[in-house]
Amino acid sequence: MTFAAFTWPILAGIAAAAGLAVLVLYLLRRTPRPQLVSNIAFWMRAAQSSRPRFLRASKIPWLAFLVSLLVAMLVVAEIGDPRFGQGVRGTTVIVLAAGRSMGSTFAGERRVDRATREVRRWVDRSTAGGRVAVVRAGMRPETLLSLTEDPADLDRALEGFELDDGPADLRGAVRLADRIVTASGGPGQILIVADRDVDELETQATRVLVPVGVPADTIAIGDFSARRDPLAAGEYITQVQLRSFSSRESSARLQIYDGEVPLLDRRVTLRPGAGVSYDAQGFSAERAELVARLVDIEIIGGEDALAVDDVAYAVVPALDPLEVLYVSAGNPFLAAALAVHPNANVQAMSPAEFEGQGAEALAMYDVLVLDHIPLPESSSHPSVVLFSPPSGQLASLGPADSPHVTAILGSHPALRGVRLEGIRVRRALRFAT
Template sequence: MSLAALPLWAMVAALCGTAIVVLLLYLLRRTPRITPVSNVAFWLEAMQRARPRVLSSTKVPLISLLLTLLVALVLAGEIGSPRFGQGVRGTTVVVVAAGASMNAVSGGRLRIDRARDEARTWIERASGTGEVAVIRAGIRPTVLSPLGEDPQPDAILEGLTTDDGPADIEAAVGLADAIIAHRSGPGQILVIGDRAAEGQTRAPMALVPIGAIADSLGITRLTARRDPLAVGEYSVHVEVASFTSREGRARLLVRDRDVTIFDQPFRLTAGERQTFVAEGFSSQEGEVTASLEDIEIAGSEDALQTDDVAYAVAPALERTRVLLIGDDSPMLAAVLSAHSGVELSRAAALSESTPGNHDVLIFDGVDAPADLRHPGVLAFGAAAAGLTLGDRVDAPRITATLSGHEALGGVRLSSVRVEGARALAVEPSDQVLARAGEVALMAARERGGRRALVFGFRLDETDLGERVAFPLLIHHALRWLAAYKTDTVLPDAPGSIVRVPADTPVLDPAGEAAEAHAGLLFDTEGAGIYHVGERAIAVSGAETAAAIPAPLLVPGSTSLSRLPPLTTLLAMFLLLVFVLEWWLLNRGTLG
């Protein structure tokens, strides 16, 4: 038990003072003596004898004294506003958890709905003994009602919703502790949620637990990445997990916008994780949504729907800007024109176009300028990037290839026929990708952030252009020369800050306009696909999905009592005492 209105020493002093006053009143009350008289003279003498003396009354009704003393002490105790559990007088900061786990179902109701009811009750109780502030503990803490305002529970809690990421209870409690520290007098922090904050606070902290142990199946990872071996295609990786001690089953459904690209049922044992891979899907920019359907858990139910959906974006297909200079081989031009990831330009000579506007320069039978400094150069039968051509070799036979190099991507050239070539003058730091004995026929050079790939023969001197592997060779060569990366673009976590270019419209997952401030978008607490101009950004809580927390106390936290207010119980006790005193008085026991 604790006191919300007075410190303990003041309450003890008040009770002692009350007891002394009641005792003095009973000792000073008139207590006439019974004296037999026969006439008026004797009546006068009896009156004088019956006059009470200070602190000398001898006929004190003990039962009446005890009942009066009890009533007076209870009334004095009411002044201190006693209550069960932890509590102090003064400032109260109510912290309401609003993370994704508060969207779980417990006892047929959402945890957040129960939290609203509890918050409404405790705001009303706390506002009677001091100032009250309310903080929403979402991904980022938000003050719903500051100190100094008259708290209106219905207005404060009307728009209280959950985020699609974990609640930062510690940050919200830290903010509450700072608010109390800047106020004079004591205060308390009241956390309403499914877990207590870790760590210690200067102000007393109490927990109103919401929810119980619950079962769930959820998506814990969703990624979409481009396939480096298939132009324009991407693959999807989905991980699902069981957060229950029971067996569960569901159906995994993956969509790219409105098109279903994967649909497969699965079964999970207790605590098991499974990964599914779907490949071969083509899209300029995939907007992927994975969801769990038809969830069944043996002897239970899926309590949380937030982790049943995840989002990802397959990176937009990057087009490599290529400038083709020279003889314009028909096979080479056809392959480049058919490549969906190439933006092709042609020129008879380099002076006709600006090299800086292109990612890769291809010289077909035309030597590149010796002073050219370009990050990506491909040459067929021409000198480039310091790799010069030497003596001519007739009908060389390729005896070795470095097929593991990124520029070749596994393509083997050992069976390629070459009518004639010129030996490349290579240096020790260069990588020879194809050779005929000691003669280098194909070499790669990488220096100072610049890459070059040089063939010692023209395409009209070989059957390489007629082979089915030629388009794949050109694809890998361009990717290496343009330093194209295939890193997986992970979805952003809910609450992440998104950069927005100036004058660029932003749409949230519902298609509504979102407002950016100073080039930054902060309102990303909800999961889904956001659109910044033509760019799609996935915000997903899959990476933070975990078992649904059950409210457990940690050191430094106390659970508030679920009993009615102690003042109400004391008032009921006083009413009972008054009824008892009336009954004893009517029986003559108090005479």
């Protein structure tokens, strides 16, 4: 048993002083007794009986004296704040690693489970003779448990404890722990419960490593995302980022699937600590559930120690239905193009029917497709596609005189190697710009 408030010599002095005080009180204790006074002899006898008694007197209440002495010792012990067990005096700050590597398994037990068990044991020891704090060493270090003398506080602090999806910043966590020890104003130590140590870092407090495994090699899917292509309806683009957490060259087979449809399947080689990203395209108007996997992993002179980072998932939401009004006197090519649109609900209408449509009726559609039909000046719509309108918006101003090509976009792949100096334009239309 130890005492958190005082050292043993100080506590022994307090106990001796308390015992002496109890003894003095009993030595000075007076016990008057009723006396029959009839003459001077009785007065003298009464005076002798009222004097202080000594411990050797047979009529001293020994039981009451011992009980009083025991109560005084218990009060002194309570003032000393007793702690049971083999304690560590001063301030102890425990750095608990919460990086991705702490999720690896050995002999059916995860490193983080063993680490939390070690933290509980050290918290019990540290609170027996001092105060303890816990720093969580994740991707961003943070104080998990402030300085406390109650070991039960750790259970509340560990509720919902999870590992980060990345490496642990042990250096930053140790610096934070060193500041906590320094601010406490007394002696202290730093315990690092992790699978690796922090090299070449000076701290004012003593630093001790409590190992829960050894550093392991792994390659991981660091990020996997997918989004719709705004320029191609129904298409989506996926991007996957791979990262090597190994000191040796490694390789793996990267696979990306949309259900049972393969989007990417290739062999990837990574240098130590290197990263690389790959893109893949897919097509689906419905909701797409994508999965990226690393299989056939090979690490020179080692093996992949963490399987949880070899799989990642992404979701592409379904396309919102698009209400389209198609107005034409008959154009099979344009009708066929609209029919294959993945999320377009097309309603065909003749030019005569379109003339009687009001603004409220047209507002029901997301897009208006007008083939050789002008948009009435009295109507407006945010999305209109016009094909050769005879008048109104985008209507031609008449034939162009002596048309010729003045400039081309030479950087476009379709025009690579094409020369237009000898091209003669027979007919062209002019438009307002």
